[in-house]
Amino acid sequence: MATKKKQIVKKKQIDSTVKVALLGFGTVGSSVARVLAASKxxxxxxxxxxxxxxxxxxTSDAAKVVxxxxxxxxxxxxxLxxxxxVVVELMGGLNPVEGWLRKALTAGKSVVTANKQLIAYRGANLAxxxxxxxxxxxxxxxxxxGVPVIPGMLQGLGGDxxxxxxxxxxxxxxxILNRMEGGAxxxxxxxxxxxLGYAEADPSADVDGFDARAKLCILSRIALHSELDPDAVMTQTxxxxxxxxxxxxxxLNCTIRQVSRAQRDGSVVHARVAPMLVPLSSPMAWSHGTQNMVVASGRFGGDVVFSGHGAGGEPTAVAVVSDLLAVAQNCGTVQLPVRKRQVAGEFLAPHYLRFVVDDRPGIVSSIAGALATVGANIDSLLQRPGHPKxxxxxxxTTERSLTTTIDKAMKAIAKLDCMLERPLCLQILVPEDKPE
Amino acid sequence: MATKKKQIVKKKQIDSTVKVALLGFGTVGSSVARVLAASKxxxxxxxxxxxxxxxxxxTSDAAKVVxxxxxxxxxxxxxLxxxxxVVVELMGGLNPVEGWLRKALTAGKSVVTANKQLIAYRGANLAxxxxxxxxxxxxxxxxxxGVPVIPGMLQGLGGDxxxxxxxxxxxxxxxILNRMEGGAxxxxxxxxxxxLGYAEADPSADVDGFDARAKLCILSRIALHSELDPDAVMTQTxxxxxxxxxxxxxxLNCTIRQVSRAQRDGSVVHARVAPMLVPLSSPMAWSHGTQNMVVASGRFGGDVVFSGHGAGGEPTAVAVVSDLLAVAQNCGTVQLPVRKRQVAGEFLAPHYLRFVVDDRPGIVSSIAGALATVGANIDSLLQRPGHPKxxxxxxxTTERSLTTTIDKAMKAIAKLDCMLERPLCLQILVPEDKPE
Known part of the structure; x- marks a missing residue:
């Protein structure tokens, strides 16, 4: 018995070379080759x-380091x-990559991948x-x-x-939102x-939130121990x-960011990817340019913030090569039980409602009435000068209400004759937000 | 050969319970017991x-969860x-703890510790x-x-x-510095x-930089792959x-923080723990209250920021229990070669020099002269109104100069008759600081 236990806590020694294959020699793949060549x-x-x-x-220039x-x-x-x-997959997409990686795993090869859609939809199965x-x-x-959110959470927040x-x-x-903050x-x-190569010709995966949604589901699996159906997570462009x-x-002392958020409430996870108002004092307002940031809030450890370069060949290559080292040295990751959980989107938050109207008497009263009907209280009314009537x-802005409650009022308000555009409704991210 | 390699990349399965001993049942020890009891x-x-x-x-209240x-x-x-x-050591200090942990390791027990002085001074040996x-x-x-800097760097930045x-x-x-920023x-x-229990009766380890120095040396080992002699790292109160x-x-659009910094320059590591001027736009200015923050700058991944609660029973317990899970599941950490490196403190930075003088003609000229003698250029001269002559x-403030160069001028300036206090010299932290 004692011997058995001792064996469990023993480490393996590394004594031979691990052979690595790259699938995909694009921006990230060639960066991985460059990082490997530079660091030997x-x-x-x-x-x-x-x-x-x-x-x-x-025959490309990028191949010269290979x-x-x-x-x-x-x-x-x-x-195969x-x-x-070890197979390092940097091609993206579900097909044909999923089949290839299943074959690789079955053949006893470890897999390192940067494929968020594959891992969001098929990660549990592949694991x-x-x-x-x-x-x-x-x-x-x-x-x-390149921000070590996943290893940091797996190895450093498992205890929370x-x-x-x-x-x-x-x-x-x-x-995009940072540049718009500056007036563009x-x-x-x-x-x-x-x-600049930051956005695709069809920008929908980014701007409509599908890319972030996949990542949010992966993080939910790791940090909230919750397996979510990505398609069930609401997104807003x-x-x-x-x-x-x-x-x-x-x-309102805020800025606007595309925020991905998830919080566990018993057997349900409330999740949403949407542009939100973020207080300037919040860490979420700090991220500039193409930076990424994750705030994990734990019962015991409080808020932990990770931030840095979330994209680009070399930062992504750092994550890939770090994973490769961990696999080559047979460093496992902490495994904790993960459960399938239902997705909902009931966030109790103040909301920001923006209307564009052909101004006439009674509009504010109609809006206030629609909000009152669903039981939402108005917190403030803002009207900047210099716009034509x-x-x-x-x-x-409203006091804290459920987003679904506000949505009901917004449907009624959208039908008002005076509305020239579809009204915009954004959550205001406040630290204490909790689902009811 | 192929078989041997496959073995290397295989994971061990966990199939029995790992027995854990706590050394020390103070704030952190009792929090560890609480976290273990809460999460089972x-x-x-x-x-x-x-x-x-x-x-x-x-018989204490804290023992009720045990x-x-x-x-x-x-x-x-x-x-023993x-x-x-697994022995979890939460007592601190070198003696008698070092001897005990050596015995535990020799007896085939793994060790999880929060002991920064022990790890800074004896970590390489114990490893x-x-x-x-x-x-x-x-x-x-x-x-x-509770900020997973060490696991994040070990498992997530090894490739950089x-x-x-x-x-x-x-x-x-x-x-202390945050409160002083507010005017106290x-x-x-x-x-x-x-x-409030944040500072000891003898606050020297904290305010004079020895605590942070030990941590900086540990991070240098992990991220810079450099073993430093903690006593060789300069500190400033x-x-x-x-x-x-x-x-x-x-x-100057800055605030003041106790900054611990280290940068590799070939076989030398420049390291220093000191109060420094930090631009308000820098992540280093974000940390409030007792928060900790680490920025790691990599050749490939750029800046990565970790931040959160750096102290307190429960956040520290999260780190301890996360480590415990990793040990129990036999997750090794990535091992990369670490070298002993010489410590120096030659930072090329702008400097902030504050003087308190009995004002008379010629003072600025004397100071400027002393700076000119060492080849340092003045960047600005600030004098707030409302102080008696x-x-x-x-x-x-000076343009970029080596701190040792400025120190030479400061020695001469300190001798001027008009100086009522020892002049204060602080580095100004700018992103591009590099040793010459």
Whole structure:
């Protein structure tokens, strides 16, 4: 008995080289090769690179750091049938990657991946497969790039009961909203972001919140020990935010960020990805440019903040290579029981409501009436000067109410004749928000 | 060969309970017991508690969460000769703890400790001993309490080349300087901190920088892969900071923090713990109250920020219990080669120099002359109104110079007849600081 226990707490020694294959030699893949070449970690050897149209990659400038001994291939079977120990997947998407990685795990190869959609939708399943084949599946690069949120939570917050997560998980949205905070309008900034390579030609995954949602679900699994269905998490686009909203936010000592938040309430997890008003005094307001930030709030440890570069080839490569070292040195990660939990979106929060109206007597009274009908109290009414009466933007903030309650009132208000645009409703993020 | 490699990347399964002994049942020890009782982690069993005058502890309120099966003892041999798997040391100090932990490691017990002085001075040695007995030595709680800086760096930044660390590593100093930022004076705030239990009766370890220095050395080992002699790291007390310094700092868009910084420059590490001027736009200015913060700057990943509650029973217990889970589940930590490196303190930075003089003609010229002699350029001269001529505080800031260069000028300036107090010299922390 005592001997058995001692064995449990013993470490393995590292005494041979771990062979590594890269799937994907794009921005992140070539950065991983560069980081490996620069640091020459003992015990790691890059042996294979897979990419479609591999010749183009093999002869690129980025390939110059790759050792001559590396096998370049466009046939995935060359990897799956090789003696490679770890497959590093940097291609993204569910298909065909999921099938390949299942084969790799089944063949006794560990997997390091930066694929957030795959891990959000199939992570639990793949983890089981990895466990059954006694190999590692790690994905530190899937959330917040070079910011070690996942390893920090797994190895450093396992002892806490984390009840709430808030994060800025999409660098593109953060870049756009930061620029808008400085006065630019959405369309201009989006175009700039596309030109700079921060945003895709179809920016929907970023601006509509699907990218952040996948990351939020991964973090919920790790920190809240809750498996969520990503499709059940409500998202709200940032594309309806206008410059005027930043002006009103500023009057409320706030700015606007795309916030991903989740909090556990018994067997339910309240989760949402949406633009929200964030107090300037909150850590969430600190993140600039394409930075990412995660705040984990624990019962015992209070708020812990992680922040840094959430995207880009080299920061993401840091996460990948760090994972690779952990796998090569056989460092397991702390496993705690994870449960499937229902997703809801009942946040009790003050709300920011922005209307654009053709001004006439009685509008405020109608809005106030609609809010009163659902039992929501108005906290303030803001109207900046200098706007024409026939196209007047103004703002109402409410006291704490459930978002679903406010939504009911907003449906009624949207039908008012005087409304020139669909009214905008944003949560105001306050530290003590709790679901009822 | 292939078989051997596969073995390396395999994980061990956990299939029995790990017995845990606590050494020390003070604030942190009792919090650890509380966290274990609240979360009932599978695979962990608290079996022994050691404390001097143990009866007093066993009958305390804090002991109510402790299972009846736990053996309370004041004889360390009861632990060392037991079948305990992991010893959790929360007593602090080098003696007699070091001897006890050496015995525990030699007996095949893993060690989890929050003891920063022990780990700073003897960590490398103890790690060797642990490795030779094939057991774990982990100390995530030794730096920044509940903020997972150590696990985050070990498991998440191993792939980067971290070249620079800056941290707010002492919550007591941060509390004092935050309160002074609000207008209070040092003596009042120190007395408050003592009453609140944030500061010891003899506050020297905190305010003079020795506590933070030990933590900086631990972080240097992990992130800079550099073993430093803690005694070789220069410290500067915060006790000479006055309210007026915060006013001048504000004019320079800065505040004042006790900053611990280290940066690698080839085979030398430049390190220093001192009050410094920190731009209000820097993450270092964000930390409030007793919060801790660490910024790690990597060649590939850029700046990564960790922040949260750096002290207190429960946040520290989170780090201890997280480590305990990792040890119980046999999760090793990434090992990278660490080298002994020479410590120097040559930071190239702008400097803030505050003088209190009996005003007379020629003072500025004398100061400027002394600075010119060493080749330091003046950047600005600040003099707030409302002070009497016979006791006039004023400030000179310099362009980037080495701190040792400025120190030479300061020695000459301190000898001027008109100086009523020893002049104060603080580095101004700017992002691009680099040793020459």
């Amino acid at each position: 970690f003992p015990g790691l050897e890059l042996t294979h690179i897979f990419n479609r149209s591999v010749e183009r990659k093999r 050792p001559a001994s590396v096998v370049w291939t466009e046939d995935i079977d060359d990897i 049938n090789s003696n490679v120990d 089981k497969l990895a466990a059954s084949h006694n190999v590692h599946l790690v994905y530190g690069a899937a959330v917040a790039g 009961q984390v009840t709430r997560l808030s994060g800025i998980l999409n660098g593109t949205c953060n870049y 309008d959405y369309a201009t900034v989006l175009a700039d972001a596309q030109q 940032i594309s309806t935010i206008e410059a005027i909203d930043f002006m009103y936010a500023k009057e 026939h196209r007047l933007p103004f703002v109402v | 982690f599978p695979g962990l069993e608290l079996t022994h508690i050691f404390n001097r005058s143990v009866e007093r502890k066993r 299972p009846a099966s736990v053996v309370w003892t004041e004889d360390i041999d009861d632990i 000769n037991s079948n305990v798997d 060797k001993l642990a490795a030779s007995h094939n057991v774990h030595l982990v100390y995530g709680a030794a730096v920044a309490g 080349q971290v070249t620079r660390l800056s941290g707010i590593l002492n919550g007591t100093c941060n509390y 004076d040092y003596a009042t705030v120190l007395a408050d901190a003592q009453q 915060i006790s000479t900071i006055e309210a007026i310094d915060f006013m001048y700092a504000k004019e 016979h006791r006039l505080p004023f400030v000179v």
